[in-house]
Amino acid sequence: xxxxxxxxxxxxxxxxxxxxxxxxxxxxxxxxxxxxxxxxxxxxxxxxxxxxxxxxxxxxxxxxxxxxxxxxxxxxx
Amino acid sequence: xxxxxxxxxxxxxxxxxxxxxxxxxxxxxxxxxxxxxxxxxxxxxxxxxxxxxxxxxxxxxxxxxxxxxxxxxxxxxxxxxxxxxxxxxxxxxxxxxxxxxxxxxxxxxxxxxxxxxxxxxxxxxxxxxxxxxxxxxxxxxxxxxxxxxxxxxxxxxxxxxxxxxxxxxxxxxxxxxxxxxxxxxxxxxxxxxxxxxxxxxxxxxxxxxxxxxxxxxxxxxxxxxxxxxxxxxxxxxxxxxxxxxxxxxxxxxxxxxxxxxxxxxxxxxxxxxxxx
Numbered sequence: 192x193x194x195x196x197x198x199x200x201x202x203x204x205x206x207x208x209x210x211x212x213x214x215x216x217x218x219x220x221x222x223x224x225x226x227x228x229x230x231x232x233x234x235x236x237x238x239x240x241x242x243x244x245x246x247x248x249x250x251x252x253x254x255x256x257x258x259x260x261x262x263x264x265x266x267x268x
Numbered sequence: 269x270x271x272x273x274x275x276x277x278x279x280x281x282x283x284x285x286x287x288x289x290x291x292x293x294x295x296x297x298x299x300x301x302x303x304x305x306x307x308x309x310x311x312x313x314x315x316x317x318x319x320x321x322x323x324x325x326x327x328x329x330x331x332x333x334x335x336x337x338x339x340x341x342x343x344x345x346x347x348x349x350x351x352x353x354x355x356x357x358x359x360x361x362x363x364x365x366x367x368x369x370x371x372x373x374x375x376x377x378x379x380x381x382x383x384x385x386x387x388x389x390x391x392x393x394x395x396x397x398x399x400x401x402x403x404x405x406x407x408x409x410x411x412x413x414x415x416x417x418x419x420x421x422x423x424x425x426x427x428x429x430x431x432x433x434x435x436x437x438x439x440x441x442x443x444x445x446x447x448x449x450x451x452x453x454x455x456x457x458x459x460x461x462x463x464x465x466x467x468x469x470x471x472x473x474x475x476x477x478x479x480x481x482x483x484x485x486x487x488x489x490x491x492x493x494x495x496x497x498x499x500x501x502x503x504x505x506x507x508x509x510x511x512x513x514x515x516x517x518x519x520x521x522x523x524x525x526x527x528x529x530x531x532x533x534x535x536x537x538x539x540x541x542x543x544x
Contacts, residue, residue: 244505251462251506258465265284265472 214260221253280479287390304396348516373500398468407459418518470496
Protein backbone atom coordinates (compact mmCIF):
# COMPACT_ATOMS: atom_id res chain seq x y z
CA UNK A 192 0.00 0.00 0.00
CA UNK A 193 1.36 3.38 -1.03
CA UNK A 194 0.69 6.27 1.30
CA UNK A 195 0.65 9.82 0.07
CA UNK A 196 2.18 10.96 3.32
CA UNK A 197 3.15 9.04 6.37
CA UNK A 198 3.41 10.32 9.89
CA UNK A 199 6.13 8.67 11.92
CA UNK A 200 7.24 9.18 15.45
CA UNK A 201 5.09 9.93 18.43
CA UNK A 202 1.70 10.52 16.80
CA UNK A 203 -0.13 10.12 20.11
CA UNK A 204 1.38 13.29 21.50
CA UNK A 205 0.34 15.29 18.42
CA UNK A 206 -3.19 13.90 18.57
CA UNK A 207 -3.57 14.63 22.27
CA UNK A 208 -2.14 18.11 21.84
CA UNK A 209 -4.50 18.91 18.98
CA UNK A 210 -7.45 17.54 20.96
CA UNK A 211 -6.59 19.55 24.06
CA UNK A 212 -5.91 22.74 22.11
CA UNK A 213 -8.99 22.57 19.89
CA UNK A 214 -11.30 21.36 22.61
CA UNK A 215 -10.46 24.14 25.04
CA UNK A 216 -11.33 26.92 22.55
CA UNK A 217 -15.09 26.63 23.01
CA UNK A 218 -15.21 26.54 26.82
CA UNK A 219 -12.65 29.37 26.93
CA UNK A 220 -14.87 31.59 24.81
CA UNK A 221 -17.92 30.50 26.82
CA UNK A 222 -16.47 31.33 30.22
CA UNK A 223 -15.18 34.63 28.82
CA UNK A 224 -18.66 35.55 27.58
CA UNK A 225 -20.19 34.71 30.98
CA UNK A 226 -17.62 36.87 32.77
CA UNK A 227 -18.15 39.67 30.25
CA UNK A 228 -21.92 39.62 30.74
CA UNK A 229 -21.56 39.52 34.51
CA UNK A 230 -19.13 42.43 34.67
CA UNK A 231 -21.33 44.44 32.30
CA UNK A 232 -24.34 43.79 34.50
CA UNK A 233 -22.45 44.75 37.65
CA UNK A 234 -21.18 47.90 35.96
CA UNK A 235 -24.69 48.96 35.03
CA UNK A 236 -26.30 47.90 38.27
CA UNK A 237 -24.02 47.15 41.25
CA UNK A 238 -26.94 45.36 42.98
CA UNK A 239 -26.58 42.47 40.52
CA UNK A 240 -23.28 41.40 42.13
CA UNK A 241 -25.40 39.10 44.30
CA UNK A 242 -25.89 36.75 41.33
CA UNK A 243 -22.32 35.44 41.62
CA UNK A 244 -23.69 32.08 42.81
CA UNK A 245 -25.80 31.68 39.68
CA UNK A 246 -22.80 32.71 37.57
CA UNK A 247 -20.81 29.89 39.15
CA UNK A 248 -23.52 27.43 38.07
CA UNK A 249 -23.28 28.60 34.47
CA UNK A 250 -19.49 28.50 34.58
CA UNK A 251 -19.77 24.90 35.79
CA UNK A 252 -22.11 24.04 32.91
CA UNK A 253 -19.63 25.41 30.37
CA UNK A 254 -16.65 23.97 32.21
CA UNK A 255 -18.04 20.45 31.73
CA UNK A 256 -16.95 20.54 28.07
CA UNK A 257 -13.38 21.49 29.00
CA UNK A 258 -13.30 18.76 31.65
CA UNK A 259 -14.52 16.18 29.10
CA UNK A 260 -11.58 17.08 26.88
CA UNK A 261 -9.14 16.90 29.78
CA UNK A 262 -10.49 13.53 30.91
CA UNK A 263 -10.28 12.03 27.43
CA UNK A 264 -6.57 12.88 27.53
CA UNK A 265 -6.16 10.07 30.04
CA UNK A 266 -8.83 7.75 28.64
CA UNK A 267 -7.84 7.51 24.96
CA UNK A 268 -4.94 5.25 24.14
CA UNK B 269 2.25 7.95 30.81
CA UNK B 270 5.71 9.41 30.23
CA UNK B 271 4.35 10.78 26.96
CA UNK B 272 2.80 13.61 28.89
CA UNK B 273 5.94 14.60 30.71
CA UNK B 274 8.86 13.05 28.93
CA UNK B 275 11.12 13.13 31.92
CA UNK B 276 11.80 9.43 31.57
CA UNK B 277 10.19 8.54 34.90
CA UNK B 278 7.06 6.47 35.45
CA UNK B 279 4.91 9.59 35.69
CA UNK B 280 2.33 10.59 38.25
CA UNK B 281 -0.19 7.99 39.41
CA UNK B 282 -3.38 8.66 37.44
CA UNK B 283 -6.58 6.71 38.05
CA UNK B 284 -9.78 7.47 36.13
CA UNK B 285 -11.65 4.35 37.16
CA UNK B 286 -12.01 2.76 40.60
CA UNK B 287 -10.37 -0.58 41.25
CA UNK B 288 -11.78 -3.57 43.16
CA UNK B 289 -10.10 -4.20 46.49
CA UNK B 290 -12.03 -7.12 47.99
CA UNK B 291 -15.07 -9.33 47.50
CA UNK B 292 -18.16 -9.90 49.63
CA UNK B 293 -20.18 -12.98 48.58
CA UNK B 294 -19.18 -12.68 44.94
CA UNK B 295 -19.75 -8.90 44.79
CA UNK B 296 -16.64 -6.96 43.97
CA UNK B 297 -16.25 -4.01 46.31
CA UNK B 298 -14.33 -1.14 44.75
CA UNK B 299 -12.27 1.33 46.73
CA UNK B 300 -14.67 4.19 45.94
CA UNK B 301 -17.80 2.50 47.30
CA UNK B 302 -15.78 1.40 50.35
CA UNK B 303 -14.81 5.00 51.04
CA UNK B 304 -18.40 6.02 50.32
CA UNK B 305 -19.57 3.74 53.13
CA UNK B 306 -17.04 5.28 55.51
CA UNK B 307 -18.21 8.78 54.56
CA UNK B 308 -21.87 7.76 54.95
CA UNK B 309 -21.32 6.36 58.45
CA UNK B 310 -19.34 9.47 59.40
CA UNK B 311 -22.09 11.73 57.98
CA UNK B 312 -24.89 9.83 59.76
CA UNK B 313 -23.05 10.20 63.08
CA UNK B 314 -22.35 13.92 62.46
CA UNK B 315 -25.93 14.76 61.47
CA UNK B 316 -27.39 12.66 64.30
CA UNK B 317 -25.24 14.39 66.93
CA UNK B 318 -25.97 17.78 65.35
CA UNK B 319 -29.72 17.13 65.46
CA UNK B 320 -29.49 16.36 69.18
CA UNK B 321 -27.15 19.19 70.09
CA UNK B 322 -28.68 21.93 67.92
CA UNK B 323 -30.08 24.78 70.02
CA UNK B 324 -31.41 28.30 69.60
CA UNK B 325 -28.12 29.69 70.88
CA UNK B 326 -25.47 27.32 69.50
CA UNK B 327 -22.22 27.12 71.40
CA UNK B 328 -20.13 26.86 68.27
CA UNK B 329 -18.32 23.78 67.05
CA UNK B 330 -19.34 21.62 64.14
CA UNK B 331 -23.04 21.88 65.04
CA UNK B 332 -22.96 25.50 63.94
CA UNK B 333 -21.39 24.53 60.62
CA UNK B 334 -24.18 21.99 60.03
CA UNK B 335 -26.80 24.61 60.94
CA UNK B 336 -25.23 27.16 58.60
CA UNK B 337 -25.21 24.65 55.75
CA UNK B 338 -28.84 23.70 56.41
CA UNK B 339 -29.91 27.34 56.49
CA UNK B 340 -28.00 27.94 53.26
CA UNK B 341 -29.89 25.13 51.50
CA UNK B 342 -33.24 26.30 52.92
CA UNK B 343 -32.52 29.81 51.60
CA UNK B 344 -31.61 28.40 48.19
CA UNK B 345 -34.86 26.39 48.11
CA UNK B 346 -36.84 29.44 49.22
CA UNK B 347 -35.43 31.52 46.38
CA UNK B 348 -36.20 28.84 43.80
CA UNK B 349 -39.57 27.54 44.99
CA UNK B 350 -41.04 30.82 46.22
CA UNK B 351 -42.13 30.12 49.79
CA UNK B 352 -40.43 29.06 53.00
CA UNK B 353 -43.16 26.49 53.61
CA UNK B 354 -42.24 24.59 50.45
CA UNK B 355 -38.55 25.09 51.18
CA UNK B 356 -38.82 23.42 54.61
CA UNK B 357 -40.91 20.64 53.05
CA UNK B 358 -38.19 19.68 50.55
CA UNK B 359 -35.18 20.65 52.67
CA UNK B 360 -34.43 17.21 54.27
CA UNK B 361 -33.51 15.46 51.04
CA UNK B 362 -31.54 18.34 49.54
CA UNK B 363 -29.65 19.05 52.75
CA UNK B 364 -28.69 15.38 53.02
CA UNK B 365 -27.41 15.18 49.44
CA UNK B 366 -25.55 18.49 49.85
CA UNK B 367 -23.74 17.34 52.97
CA UNK B 368 -23.00 13.93 51.48
CA UNK B 369 -21.43 15.33 48.31
CA UNK B 370 -19.56 18.11 50.13
CA UNK B 371 -18.20 15.69 52.73
CA UNK B 372 -17.24 13.09 50.09
CA UNK B 373 -15.37 15.77 48.14
CA UNK B 374 -13.66 17.26 51.18
CA UNK B 375 -12.66 13.93 52.73
CA UNK B 376 -11.42 12.94 49.28
CA UNK B 377 -8.63 15.51 49.68
CA UNK B 378 -7.15 13.82 52.75
CA UNK B 379 -3.58 12.57 52.29
CA UNK B 380 -4.56 9.00 53.24
CA UNK B 381 -6.13 8.61 49.79
CA UNK B 382 -4.35 7.61 46.63
CA UNK B 383 -1.14 5.66 46.84
CA UNK B 384 -0.73 6.04 50.60
CA UNK B 385 -2.42 2.72 51.41
CA UNK B 386 -2.61 0.05 48.74
CA UNK B 387 -4.33 -3.33 48.53
CA UNK B 388 -3.07 -5.59 45.69
CA UNK B 389 -1.26 -2.55 44.21
CA UNK B 390 -4.58 -0.66 44.04
CA UNK B 391 -5.30 2.41 46.18
CA UNK B 392 -7.26 1.39 49.26
CA UNK B 393 -9.36 4.57 49.33
CA UNK B 394 -10.82 6.67 46.54
CA UNK B 395 -13.35 9.52 46.92
CA UNK B 396 -16.89 8.31 46.19
CA UNK B 397 -17.56 11.25 43.88
CA UNK B 398 -14.43 10.53 41.80
CA UNK B 399 -16.20 7.43 40.45
CA UNK B 400 -18.68 7.73 37.58
CA UNK B 401 -20.78 4.90 39.06
CA UNK B 402 -21.12 6.84 42.30
CA UNK B 403 -22.07 10.16 40.75
CA UNK B 404 -24.43 8.45 38.31
CA UNK B 405 -26.16 6.81 41.27
CA UNK B 406 -26.35 10.15 43.08
CA UNK B 407 -27.87 11.95 40.10
CA UNK B 408 -30.22 9.03 39.36
CA UNK B 409 -31.53 9.13 42.94
CA UNK B 410 -31.81 12.94 42.79
CA UNK B 411 -33.79 12.97 39.55
CA UNK B 412 -35.98 10.09 40.77
CA UNK B 413 -36.70 12.13 43.90
CA UNK B 414 -37.57 15.14 41.72
CA UNK B 415 -40.05 13.00 39.78
CA UNK B 416 -41.48 11.64 43.06
CA UNK B 417 -41.87 15.14 44.55
CA UNK B 418 -43.47 16.43 41.35
CA UNK B 419 -45.96 13.54 41.15
CA UNK B 420 -46.78 13.96 44.84
CA UNK B 421 -47.28 17.69 44.31
CA UNK B 422 -49.47 17.62 41.20
CA UNK B 423 -50.62 14.02 40.61
CA UNK B 424 -49.44 11.62 37.88
CA UNK B 425 -51.76 12.84 35.08
CA UNK B 426 -50.98 16.50 35.63
CA UNK B 427 -47.28 15.69 35.87
CA UNK B 428 -47.43 13.88 32.51
CA UNK B 429 -49.21 16.90 31.05
CA UNK B 430 -46.10 18.84 32.01
CA UNK B 431 -44.25 16.83 29.34
CA UNK B 432 -47.07 16.46 26.82
CA UNK B 433 -48.50 19.95 27.09
CA UNK B 434 -50.88 21.26 24.48
CA UNK B 435 -53.44 19.72 22.16
CA UNK B 436 -53.33 15.91 22.38
CA UNK B 437 -54.54 15.45 18.76
CA UNK B 438 -51.60 17.40 17.38
CA UNK B 439 -48.71 14.98 16.64
CA UNK B 440 -46.22 17.76 17.39
CA UNK B 441 -47.20 17.48 21.08
CA UNK B 442 -45.86 13.93 21.20
CA UNK B 443 -42.63 14.86 19.43
CA UNK B 444 -42.06 17.70 21.89
CA UNK B 445 -42.95 15.39 24.79
CA UNK B 446 -40.48 12.72 23.69
CA UNK B 447 -37.87 15.44 23.31
CA UNK B 448 -38.63 16.58 26.89
CA UNK B 449 -38.26 13.01 28.16
CA UNK B 450 -34.95 12.73 26.33
CA UNK B 451 -33.85 15.95 28.03
CA UNK B 452 -34.29 14.19 31.39
CA UNK B 453 -31.73 11.57 30.33
CA UNK B 454 -29.37 14.34 29.23
CA UNK B 455 -29.81 16.01 32.64
CA UNK B 456 -28.98 12.74 34.36
CA UNK B 457 -25.71 12.31 32.50
CA UNK B 458 -24.70 15.98 32.65
CA UNK B 459 -25.19 16.05 36.44
CA UNK B 460 -23.20 12.82 36.87
CA UNK B 461 -20.40 13.75 34.47
CA UNK B 462 -19.96 17.26 35.89
CA UNK B 463 -19.47 16.09 39.45
CA UNK B 464 -17.31 13.12 38.48
CA UNK B 465 -15.03 15.04 36.12
CA UNK B 466 -14.51 17.96 38.49
CA UNK B 467 -13.46 15.73 41.37
CA UNK B 468 -11.52 13.13 39.37
CA UNK B 469 -9.60 15.80 37.46
CA UNK B 470 -8.91 17.68 40.68
CA UNK B 471 -7.28 14.50 41.98
CA UNK B 472 -5.26 14.15 38.77
CA UNK B 473 -4.13 17.80 38.84
CA UNK B 474 -2.95 17.49 42.44
CA UNK B 475 -1.10 14.29 41.63
CA UNK B 476 0.48 15.80 38.49
CA UNK B 477 1.71 18.90 40.30
CA UNK B 478 2.98 16.88 43.26
CA UNK B 479 4.91 14.78 40.73
CA UNK B 480 6.30 17.78 38.84
CA UNK B 481 7.47 19.38 42.06
CA UNK B 482 9.61 16.34 43.02
CA UNK B 483 11.23 17.30 46.36
CA UNK B 484 9.18 20.55 46.56
CA UNK B 485 5.90 18.67 46.11
CA UNK B 486 4.18 20.18 49.19
CA UNK B 487 4.75 23.71 47.82
CA UNK B 488 3.69 23.01 44.22
CA UNK B 489 0.62 20.96 45.14
CA UNK B 490 -0.65 23.25 47.91
CA UNK B 491 -2.31 25.96 45.71
CA UNK B 492 -4.22 23.28 43.80
CA UNK B 493 -5.22 21.58 47.04
CA UNK B 494 -6.60 24.93 48.25
CA UNK B 495 -8.41 25.34 44.91
CA UNK B 496 -9.91 21.88 45.28
CA UNK B 497 -11.31 22.73 48.72
CA UNK B 498 -13.28 25.52 47.06
CA UNK B 499 -14.28 23.30 44.14
CA UNK B 500 -15.46 20.58 46.54
CA UNK B 501 -18.06 22.81 48.21
CA UNK B 502 -18.89 24.63 44.96
CA UNK B 503 -19.65 21.37 43.14
CA UNK B 504 -21.94 20.21 45.96
CA UNK B 505 -23.71 23.59 45.73
CA UNK B 506 -24.02 23.33 41.94
CA UNK B 507 -25.38 19.78 42.13
CA UNK B 508 -28.06 20.83 44.62
CA UNK B 509 -28.77 24.09 42.78
CA UNK B 510 -29.38 22.32 39.46
CA UNK B 511 -31.54 19.65 41.09
CA UNK B 512 -33.60 22.34 42.81
CA UNK B 513 -33.97 24.14 39.48
CA UNK B 514 -35.29 20.94 37.88
CA UNK B 515 -37.69 20.51 40.80
CA UNK B 516 -38.95 24.08 40.56
CA UNK B 517 -39.50 23.64 36.80
CA UNK B 518 -41.38 20.39 37.42
CA UNK B 519 -43.77 21.68 40.09
CA UNK B 520 -44.29 25.28 38.99
CA UNK B 521 -47.73 25.98 37.40
CA UNK B 522 -47.56 22.60 35.75
CA UNK B 523 -51.02 22.89 34.19
CA UNK B 524 -51.93 26.57 34.06
CA UNK B 525 -53.28 27.24 30.59
CA UNK B 526 -53.04 30.64 28.92
CA UNK B 527 -56.70 31.34 29.58
CA UNK B 528 -56.40 30.72 33.32
CA UNK B 529 -53.23 32.78 33.40
CA UNK B 530 -55.01 35.74 31.79
CA UNK B 531 -57.85 35.43 34.29
CA UNK B 532 -55.36 35.44 37.17
CA UNK B 533 -53.57 38.43 35.69
CA UNK B 534 -56.80 40.40 35.33
CA UNK B 535 -57.77 39.42 38.86
CA UNK B 536 -54.48 40.59 40.36
CA UNK B 537 -54.59 43.84 38.37
CA UNK B 538 -58.12 44.53 39.62
CA UNK B 539 -57.15 43.84 43.22
CA UNK B 540 -54.17 46.19 42.85
CA UNK B 541 -56.49 48.91 41.54
CA UNK B 542 -58.82 48.35 44.48
CA UNK B 543 -55.90 48.65 46.86
CA UNK B 544 -55.04 52.02 45.40
